Amino acid sequence: MTAHRRYWLLKSEPSAFSWNDLWTAPKRTTSWDGVRNFQARNFMRDDMRTSDLAFFYHSSADPTAIMGVCEIVRAGYPDDTAFDSHSHHFDPKSDLKKPTWYMVDIRAVKPFPHPLTLERLRAERGLAQMVLLKRGSRLSVQPVTEPEWEIVNRIATSD
DSSP, X not given: OOXXXXXXXXXEOTTTSOHHHHHHSGXXXXXXXXXXOHHHHHIIIIIOOTTOEEEEEEOSSSSOEEEEEEEEEEEEEEXXXXXXXXXXXXXXXXXXXXXXXXXXXXXXXXXXXXXXXXXXXXXXXXXXXXXXXXXXXXXXXXXXXXXXXXXXXHHHHHO
16 A cells, blocks of 8 residues: 655745745755754654655745645655755764754645735634644644645635
8 A cells, every 4th residue: 555645834934945946946856955853854754755745835034925836756865964064054963874864855846826825824714723823833844734735725726
């Protein structure tokens, strides 16, 4: 039996890496590196699989919004930026033999016709339990349920 597709939301500050950066990257693909939160790391290391889909979310932006959909094209593997002393994601405690930090590769699939703002998401009754909308939610990698995925896609194309 094959595992079912899972859904995610990936947050990035557009000043660090934007939807446009992903859309214009070679093959619209990049590694999702530099995550330094253990829960987010665990999602990437243990749960994300090739062909899973994710919303790309601009955080610390005006407005904060989901910009489009991307696909996981390589499952979790050690984040080499943790071992690179010239990287701003360098972690001197990281061990090549027992990596602490992981990353995945993502590919842009489609932009939304317009950014789907946090305000608009909060107005949708069916999204009340979405991790993104919970008070204090700051994870840069978070799960999205299948019903939430369907609602967000529906309102992204109907608004």
